[in-house]
Amino acid sequence: MKHAHIAFIGGGNMATSLIAGLVADGYEPQRLIVSDPVPATLAGLRGRFGIRTVADNASALREADTLVLCVKPQVAASVCRDLAPAISERIGLVISVMAGVRETAIQRWLGAAIPIVRAMPNTPAMLQAGAIGLHASDHVSAVQRNEAETILRAVGMVRWMTDEDQMDAVTAISGSGPAYFFLLMESLERAGVALGLTAEDARLLTIQTALGAARMAIEGGDPPDVLRARVTSPGGTTEAALKVFATAGFGDLVARAATAARERAGQLSDHLTEQS
Numbered sequence: 001m002k003h004a005h006i007a008f009i010g011g012g013n014m015a016t017s018l019i020a021g022l023v024a025d026g027y028e029p030q031r032l033i034v035s036d037p038v039p040a041t042l043a044g045l046r047g048r049f050g051i052r053t054v055a056d057n058a059s060a061l062r063e064a065d066t067l068v069l070c071v072k073p074q075v076a077a078s079v080c081r082d083l084a085p086a087i088s089e090r091i092g093l094v095i096s097v098m099a100g101v102r103e104t105a106i107q108r109w110l111g112a113a114i115p116i117v118r119a120m121p122n123t124p125a126m127l128q129a130g131a132i133g134l135h136a137s138d139h140v141s142a143v144q145r146n147e148a149e150t151i152l153r154a155v156g157m158v159r160w161m162t163d164e165d166q167m168d169a170v171t172a173i174s175g176s177g178p179a180y181f182f183l184l185m186e187s188l189e190r191a192g193v194a195l196g197l198t199a200e201d202a203r204l205l206t207i208q209t210a211l212g213a214a215r216m217a218i219e220g221g222d223p224p225d226v227l228r229a230r231v232t233s234p235g236g237t238t239e240a241a242l243k244v245f246a247t248a249g250f251g252d253l254v255a256r257a258a259t260a261a262r263e264r265a266g267q268l269s270d271h272l273t274e275q276s
């Protein structure tokens with residue numbers, strides 16, 4: 001299949017993750033173009049992936065069929081409004097990875113009745129191990145949904161959401177989720193050092209354990225609670241540790257953290273919706 005010409009607006013963490021995944025999946029680098037105001041960012045992307053780069057956003061659109069918005073939500077309105085005059089019929093699809101920015105707001109700022117798909121990937125997309133939530137606005141055709149899905153599938157597993165509000169929950173669970181697992185790794189690593197391991201041993205044992213646990217959960221077919229029970233010998237060491245987690249309200253803490261992330265996505269969305 002011939003790949004689309006894709007223009008990325010904003011060349012930061014998320015654009016880099018997506019580009020890394022797409023290039024690893026066989027996308028021709030010459031079909032990918034990035035615009036970003038920072039010359040060093042563009043030079044880094046050119047050097048690493050051999051893609052094309054430009055300093056101004058409108059120029060990135062010249063040959064593109066698909067536009068991927070990868071800027072921070074806070075600059076979404078001004079970036080889209082500046083892009084509006086450069087939007088032509090050639091652009092068949094806009095994909096936005098911006099947290100908490102609603103499809104109606106993007107439509108309004110771009111000033112064009114253009115099909116929009118919201119995607120919420122996460123940084124493991126860099127290794128083609130991303131988890132991605134997708135939502136399509138009403139006038140996105142099956143062909144355009146397929147196109148968005150093909151691009152995002154190149155960097156991970158995709159799940160379609162039926163309701164745009166669910167994208168805030170996706171953001172809270174898998175968009176921000178890698179940070180939660182990294183936090184647990186950092187804490188476990190520190191605990192290992194406090195218990196007498198070398199820093200290197202604590203880190204390697206922790207990371208390999210995270211990988212092994214994730215692989216068991218994905219490849220084994222048993223749900224996490226069954227896998228956890230299998231590690232937990234009655235009266236044993238795991239049970240002693242899990243009791244501490246339970247007493248401290250670990251489950252509630254995780255639920256509160258995820259709710260805070262979802263509420264922040266909602267706040268961003270309310271705030272941005274007010275910008276005409």
Ligand SMILES: NC(=O)C1=CN([C@@H]2O[C@H](COP(=O)(O)OP(=O)(O)OC[C@H]3O[C@@H](n4cnc5c(N)ncnc54)[C@H](OP(=O)(O)O)[C@@H]3O)[C@@H](O)[C@H]2O)C=CC1
Nearest residue numbers: 010011012013014036070071072073097098099121122123
């Ligand atoms: N990081 C993550 O894990 C995830 C992020 N997202 C979403 O992806 C989007 C990007 O996040 P992330 O990549 O982390 O952020 P970054 O800050 O790493 O990337 C944004 C990039 O856009 C550049 N930029 C700023 N202003 C403009 C402009 N006017 N035109 C073009 N480029 C501009 C920034 O430059 P400068 O640094 O100079 O400001 C920066 O290089 C956000 O909306 C976020 O919600 C979604 C899923 C996961």
Ligand SMILES: O=C(O)[C@@H]1CCC=N1
Nearest residue numbers: 099171174175176177
């Ligand atoms: O922290 C953020 O706002 C972005 C969205 C999901 C992950 N990073």
